[in-house]
Amino acid sequence: MIADLxxxxxxxxPPDLLHRENEIEQLLRRFTTRHPAESDVLISGPSGVxxxxxxxxxVDHLETQTDVTRVFVDSLGKTTGGxxxxxxxxxxxxxxxxxxxxxxRDVCREIREAITSETIVVLDEGDDLxxxxxxxxxxxxxxxxxxxxxxxxxxxxxxLDVTDGHRLDQGHLxxxxxxxxxLADILERRARQGxxxxxxxxxxxxxxxxxxxxxxxxxxxxxxxAAVLARERGHRRVRDRDVDDSYEHARHRIRxxxxxxxxxxxxVLYAIIHEAEELSASELHDRYDAVSGDIYAGSPPQPxxxxxxxxxxxxxxxxxxxxxxxxxxxxxxWVIDSDVEPLLELPGRMPLE
DNA sequence: ACTCCACAGGAAGGATTGGGCA
DNA sequence: TGCCCAATCCTTCCTGTGGAGT
Numbered sequence: 001m002i003a004d005l006x007x008x009x010x011x012x013x014p015p016d017l018l019h020r021e022n023e024i025e026q027l028l029r030r031f032t033t034r035h036p037a038e039s040d041v042l043i044s045g046p047s048g049v050x051x052x053x054x055x056x057x058x059v060d061h062l063e064t065q066t067d068v069t070r071v072f073v074d075s076l077g078k079t080t081g082g083x084x085x086x087x088x089x090x091x092x093x094x095x096x097x098x099x100x101x102x103x104x105r106d107v108c109r110e111i112r113e114a115i116t117s118e119t120i121v122v123l124d125e126g127d128d129l130x131x132x133x134x135x136x137x138x139x140x141x142x143x144x145x146x147x148x149x150x151x152x153x154x155x156x157x158x159x160l161d162v163t164d165g166h167r168l169d170q171g172h173l174x175x176x177x178x179x180x181x182x183l184a185d186i187l188e189r190r191a192r193q194g195x196x197x198x199x200x201x202x203x204x205x206x207x208x209x210x211x212x213x214x215x216x217x218x219x220x221x222x223x224x225x226a227a228v229l230a231r232e233r234g235h236r237r238v239r240d241r242d243v244d245d246s247y248e249h250a251r252h253r254i255r256x257x258x259x260x261x262x263x264x265x266x267x268v269l270y271a272i273i274h275e276a277e278e279l280s281a282s283e284l285h286d287r288y289d290a291v292s293g294d295i296y297a298g299s300p301p302q303p304x305x306x307x308x309x310x311x312x313x314x315x316x317x318x319x320x321x322x323x324x325x326x327x328x329x330x331x332x333x334w335v336i337d338s339d340v341e342p343l344l345e346l347p348g349r350m351p352l353e
Numbered sequence: 354a355c356t357c358c359a360c361a362g363g364a365a366g367g368a369t370t371g372g373g374c375a
Numbered sequence: 376t377g378c379c380c381a382a383t384c385c386t387t388c389c390t391g392t393g394g395a396g397t
Contacts, residue, residue, distance in 0.1 A: 081382060099372045101381050281360060308385055310361065327393050328360045 001231055001238075007194030008224035010052075010217065017057045018189060019182040020050065023173060027058040030171050031120065031145060032066075039145045042168040044153025045175030048217030051149045054175065055122050059147070062120070069119040076125035080104055080132040087111060087121055087138075108137055115143050122147040130159035139164055177214030184209040186216060187223050195227055199237045207240075211247055221250035251320075255340045258319040264301050266312050268292070270335070271342035273322055278334040285309070294347045 006012060017024065033039050043051045059070045071090045075083050084107040085098040094114040098107065121138060126148040129135050138146045146168075150156040153172055157165045178186065187205040191198070200223070208226070212218035226246035230238045259270060272287050273279065279287070285306055292303035304312070313333065316322045321340065324333045 079382075099381095100383080101370085101372055103381060302385095305386055306360095307362085307387080311385090314362090328362095329358070329392085329394060331360070 001196055001199045001236070002194070002227055003196045004194050005224065005228075007190055008220050013053055013056050013060070014189065014193070017050070017053060018186050019178060020054050020057075020175075023054055023175065024058050024061070026173060027054070028062060031058070031062055031068075037167060038170060040139065040168055041145075041147045041171040041173060042153055042156065043147065043149045043173050043175065044151060044156065046151065046177065046215065048215040049175050049177055050216050051175055052124050055124070055147055055149060059120050059122060067117050069115075069117055071119065071121045073121060073123050074125055075123045075129055075134070077128075078132075078134075080134045080137070081107060083123065083129075083132065083134040084108060084111065084137060088114065091115065091119070104133075104137075108141075112141060115141070118143050118145070120145045120147060122149065124149045126150045127152075127156065130156065130161075135168075136161055136164050139167060178209070178216055179214060180206055180209045182209075183212070183214055183216060183219050187219055190220055190223060194224075199230065200226065201238075204238060204240065204243050207243055208246070218247075218250065221254060222246040225249035225253065252337060252339060255319075255321055255337050259321055259340055260343065262315070262319065265304055265308075266316055267342065267344045268295055269309060269312050270316060270321060271344045271346050273316075273333050274335045274338065274340075274342045275346055277338075278332050281331055281333070284333060291346050295344070 027041060030041055031039055043055055045051050056072070059068075062068055063070055069092060071087050073083055073086045073090070078086065081100075081102075081104045084104060085100070085102070088094045088098050088107055088111050089096060091111065091114040093116065094110065098110075121144060123129060123134070123138075123146065126135075127150045129148060129150070135146060135148065138144055148156075148168060153174055157169050157172070160168070184202065184205045187200075187208060188202065191200050191205065204226070205223070208219050208222050212222060222243075223246070226238050226242045229245055229249060230242040233242065235242060259267075262270075268288070268291075269284075272284060272291070276283065276287070288303070288309065296303050313322065313324075317324065320336060322333055322335050324331050326332050
């Protein structure tokens with residue numbers, strides 16, 4: 001039944017993008033404007049509605065028609081220097097690797113030197129960009145068109161420097177969720193590309209589209225899960241039961257991938273929260289202090305202070321792995337899916353009392 | 354109403370890291 | 376090899392928040 005699971009990957013760019021024709025046209029119009037300062041774009045919208053794939057499709061299309069150079073940078077967690085270095089490394093005439101310690105102004109100079117033709121840079125996961133100078137530096141470069149992808153466009157613009165913000169506000173494209181029919185069309189196309197013999201019915205695809213409320217990423221992942229579950233269970237076609245179970249299966253898989261992408265400190269904190277079903281900040285810190293001696297023994301990373309732990313906790317929450325509630329004082333933390341096992345074993349718990 | 358408390362998260366500065374260079 | 380420099384990560388210090396105690 002399963003022909004090619006890569007079709008369901010986030011990175012997969014379909015040959016043509018359904019139900020975003022107007023948006024693609026809008027982007028291409030803006031990219032080809034005669035006024036360089038009017039070509040920059042901010043693409044905003046909720047998670048999983050196809051912001052990245054839209055940008056890719058439009059920019060790829062442009063590349064086939066003009067001699068524009070395109071660069072994609074994942075901005076998540078990167079500093080100004082990190083973003084600019086990633087861009088420089090991807091330029092055709094740029095170096096393959098740039099030293100982390102190269103001063104940012106030198107990186108900018110080298111980017112200018114490496115750019116020979118019109119260049120489009122797509123800054124994906126750009127929510128934290130206003131805290132850096134990267135957007136300003138790039139907007140200041142001639143021959144560079146900036147495309148930023150972020151969740152809340154209005155909030156993003158308000159946090160950016162006013163003149164830069166104005167420029168991107170002019171080219172602000174807000175994407176909404178797909179309608180049920182639209183998303184079902186998209187899923188139908190993916191099913192045809194990734195599965196043999198049409199094993200999923202239109203009604204099932206519509207059920208998925210409805211359940212995920214128009215969020216394409218969740219829909220595509222659920223479709224993948226439904227096919228995987230059907231195969232595991234020896235079904236020749238996807239059954240409704242497989243679809244019903246696919247939502248949680250898909251969310252579970254995404255969380256596992258999220259967890260495994262995080263570094264050591266986050267793993268320690270996740271393991272502690274996972275071990276207790278629910279715990280307060282002070283319990284969390286006590287447990288951390290109790291186990292950190294063993295956990296960090298002989299390893300280069302050293303135990304974190306409480307302030308740094310808070311940063312890691314918000315990252316875990318951002319990755320949909322933990323959640324918390326309550327006012328600052330009585331806040332409780334818990335893991336969202338206790339079936340997502342920690343990758344790290346904690347030393348045995350001391351008996352309480 | 355006030356003060357206290359526990360905590361979150363911003364700002365500033367220090368320690369560490371690693372490339373460049375004499 | 377040792378020094379310099381910039382980036383990064385973390386700590387320290389601090390302010391803000393909202394419930395609890397008086």
